[in-house]
Amino acid sequence: MRPHRRSLLAGTAALLAAGSARAQDAELDLTGRFVQGGHAIGRTWPRALVFVDGESLTAASADGVFIVGFDRDSPSSVEIVARSGDRSARRVLDVAPGDFPSTRVDGLPPATVEPSDPALLERIRREVLLKTEGFASRVDADSFRDGFDWPLEQFRVTSRWGAQRVLNGTPARPHYGIDLAAPQGTPIRAPAAGRVTLAEPALHFEGGLVLIDHGQGLITACLHQSELDVIAGQDVLRGQTIGRVGMTGRATGPHLCWRMKWRDRNLDPSLLVKKT
Structure with missing residues (x-):
């Protein structure tokens, strides 16, 4: 395969990957305080099931809103997945350590x-x-x-x-x-x-x-x-x-x-x- 052909294919793959990431972000928006003892408020598809580190823990409201909590001993990385029918969106959050006196x-x-x-x-x-x-x-x-x-x-x-x-x-x-x-x-x-x-x-x-x-x-x-x-x-x-x-x-x-x-x-x- 010619070099410029490989370059074009690599560029197209990168664009598709970036587009997929942006689509996932749009389908699973997370805001909040990503720290031990904190939380994430999510927005996704109405009534979507929400999985935290592979465990089904909650479901979004009729407006697609949900919350996930991070306890005092939360790991430093947490995976959140929303599923609705055959649709799925995934985010991995970095959870900062808390300061506990x-x-x-x-x-x-x-x-x-x-x-x-x-x-x-x-x-x-x-x-x-x-x-x-x-x-x-x-x-x-x-x-x-x-x-x-x-x-x-x-x-x-x-x-x-x-x-x-x-x-x-x-x-x-x-x-x-x-x-x-x-x-x-x-x-x-x-x-x-x-x-x-x-x-x-x-x-x-x-x-x-x-x-x-x-x-x-x-x-x-x-x-x-x-x-x-x-x-x-x-x-x-x-x-x-x-x-x-x-x-x-x-x-x-x-x-x-x-x-x-x-x-x-x-x-x-x-x-x-x-x-x-």
Whole structure:
């Protein structure tokens, strides 16, 4: 084959490959915070199945919107594939490492750190079942698509998300919440629209707890509330008051511990807050 002929064929192949890549990008658009504890919001074909590293984990909404979360220990590379009928689009994302500090919390009652009373252990077991049911929700919505608001108007961050906790001198599992200190009774607002999947006023660890599914199992949790203003099954609007800041459960002062889960992955809710 003549040199210029080979050159023409190579150029054509490169153009076709580039065109295919651009088509895939158009069919699977991803934005978000690609970092451990972060997320990707995707746009693709309506109701497309979404695979993460080969596992079918979610489906796009009627508008083609979906979310994927990266937990604290996410690998550095994640493959996301959308499939609709015989159509398929694939993207590989680089996930940056997170920066997770270590924090100490002293002065907690020993029973809240290492409970041993049989009656208390049975209570904790029952509460785990309640929370598991609340986190299993999969509301068909995409209320996360426009980002979140902070659940408090004014606050001070006293513990960052993902911190390695040392409780009363004993290392514990990472803290999968961001602690927002505010006066007792401060109103807590829904960070985005959603459905309340759990509203319990007095859990052992979490105290007053509200879970909200913002769509597709992206669930935020507001802990340690002194009062609850919602009930399970209730639909809430963005900015609606859902409760009040307190120090119930395992807490040493008034604050809101704000958490987020997607499927079984713990995410940093602050990374979904809209930038102003």
